[in-house]
Amino acid sequence: MPNLRTSIKDLRQTKRRTVFNDRLRNRIKKATKRFNTLIEEKKLDEATKALPQVNKVLDKAAKKHIIKKGNASRNKSRLASKLNKLAQDNVNTSKKSD
Numbered sequence: 001m002p003n004l005r006t007s008i009k010d011l012r013q014t015k016r017r018t019v020f021n022d023r024l025r026n027r028i029k030k031a032t033k034r035f036n037t038l039i040e041e042k043k044l045d046e047a048t049k050a051l052p053q054v055n056k057v058l059d060k061a062a063k064k065h066i067i068k069k070g071n072a073s074r075n076k077s078r079l080a081s082k083l084n085k086l087a088q089d090n091v092n093t094s095k096k097s098d
Contacts, residue, residue, distance in 0.1 A: 024066045031057045039082050044090055047083055
């Protein structure tokens with residue numbers, strides 16, 4: 001336990017920031033997991049609606065320096081490519097069934 005007054009204040013601030021940061025990290029995990037389950041279940045229209053929400057969460061986390069900007073960009077790109085791949089598969093299967 002810190003003894004100096006500034007160290008005590010720093011500990012309080014750190015605890016408060018940790019709670020905030022953990023909350024944002026959990027939002028990222030939940031949003032990406034929800035998006036990935038929609039992709040696995042091949043729900044294209046719901047996944048299309050969920051992608052902007054995931055991007056928003058990632059951008060906010062990058063803005064608050066919870067994750068790095070490149071990390072957010074990479075995750076957004078990978079999620080978008082998953083969605084595009086699913087859309088491409090849907091187009092190909094619908095052409096074959098005609």
